[in-house]
Amino acid sequence: MSAPRNLLTKMLVVTLFVATLSLKPAQVSGQEGIVVESPGVAVDFGRSITFTAKVTASSSIQQVSLLFREVNEEVTRVETLQPAGDGSVSFVYDASLNVIRPFSWVVFWFQATLTDGKTYTSDAIKFQYMDDRFPWRQINQANVTINWYAGDDAFGASALDVAGAGLLGMKDFVPISLTDPIDIYIYSNVNDLQDTLLLGGREWAGGHAHAELGVVLVSVPPGSSQFIEMETKIPHELAHVMLFRALGDQYDRQPAWLIEGIASMVELYANPDYARALEIASENDTLIPFLDLCASFPADSGSAFLAYAQSQSFVTYIRDSFGTSGLARLTSAYSEGFSCELGATQALGTPLSQLDQRWRETVLGQNVGGVAMRNLLPFILLLLLVLVVPLWGTIDLLRHRSRNSNG
Ligand SMILES: [Zn+2]
Known part of the structure; x- marks a missing residue:
């Protein structure tokens, strides 16, 4: 997914867009004032995109511009071109800049300002930036x-x-x-x-x-x-x-473990290495808490592999326990903006960290209760000591008494 564009850029774009709209009726006329002949585009994938055309008009042309953008983007690039004597124009865009994404659709058009100060706009043309290698x-x-x-x-x-x-x-x-x-x-x-x-x-x-x-x-x-x-x-x-x-x-609001878990669950071939990775991580206590897999997956390939294995197993466990409607409730809770932990509470009645624990117990056979007991052991010993010492004293006292009465 692309990163969210920052707010300032968005505001700038909106302002520019409004400005363009309000200028339009006054300065930009239809295309009838200019003739754009044989507009063309030549793609050399990953290297360059060459736009060409022949722009002519009834009166002389002051300035020609090429405008282009990805179809779904808001930012339009504007390049001022110098027409040749016959009106030919061309512009070579550096495609190695990685701004236009492979396989995206690009729209372009020309604008020409004539000596009377009026600006004319050509029809827009769409093409796909294909990997033509x-x-x-x-x-x-x-x-x-x-x-x-x-x-x-x-x-x-x-x-x-x-x-x-x-x-x-x-x-x-x-x-x-x-x-x-x-x-x-x-x-x-x-x-x-x-x-x-x-x-x-x-x-x-x-x-x-x-x-x-x-x-x-x-x-x-x-x-x-x-x-x-x-x-x-x-x-x-x-x-x-x-x-x-x-x-x-709302797609970007979903936790990574949920999106990748669903996508991995629908794979038609069950990866046998996933089960092995889970087993080893469970034994070595190196499973990744799902709360750490909300924003994104780890960058290193080993941890990422485990993250996929865990997510597939976890989402399958949720589907088996809560049905497909449970999964649907999860995506809608996260769509509503609930946090990673509380989205699960909202949808399934259990916070994510507890679901994680249940999954470890149910699917991986971990004895999380036993682990908890081990952590509590020092406190239990202390408690016993507090309880046993007075009890021992009481028993001792009773023994003395009975010995005395026997005596
Ligand atoms: Zn994926």
Whole structure:
């Protein structure tokens, strides 16, 4: 998820937007005053985006500007261009700056100010900033499109089947949409995917969902393990997209353990290493408290792996104990803004830290009661001492008395 934009920037953008609107009727006319011929865009993924056009008008042109932005962004970039004698303009945008995210849609248009001081605006044109480094092939059904470049036809068909099975499998926990398009891009190796994620200004991951774009990126090498990789990664990332679509702005309010737990729970292939990781961490007392997995997951890969294993097991435990309606109550409590600890109280009647303890006892067979007893032991000894010493005194006294009476 992208970080929330700071308030100041947002206010500035809103102010600029209002200013643009109020200027519009006076200075900006329709496009009829100018002619924009053959507007074009050439993408060299990760390196450059070149915008070109030929802008002409009935009277002479004072200034030409190119305006562009990601479709869903509020900030529009404005570049002043110097037209050639025939009206040709071009602008090369440095795509290595990582500002435009891979696979996002970009909209651009031109404005020209003529000698009479009037500004004319061309129609806007939309294009997708595609990763064009690979010869993508496509197969699609309903709203899901699989894009892949390595592997045969059967590879693409298998991925489509897995996506369908994944959606079917998650429909009880996640409201799924079968109309809004989803694009799944399958890279043949982690390095190719990693390059793309880095180009988008993101850190490495085995798979990634640009949830707001409806784009899923995964790496699945064709070969003997392709089905396992598909069954693990595709449903997981699809769940992120569907959760985002269902929760909208409230998606970012959900604890990391809940979102990742649901996404990991809908994986079609149960990772056997998760169970082993849980067992070892439980024995060594190195499980991560769920209160520490609210904001984000650990950065180092070992702890992150354990965080996924724990979250999958924990969310499955919650579903088994409270039903799918319990999970729904959890997401709505967190949507309402309850804290990580108290959202669980609101939804399930038990604070998160106590649920954590019950999960350790029920699923991992930990004797949390026994652990508590061990911690209390010094106090219990003290209590016994306080109680036993007077008792011993009483017994002693009674013994004396009976000896005396016998005597
Ligand atoms: Zn995830």
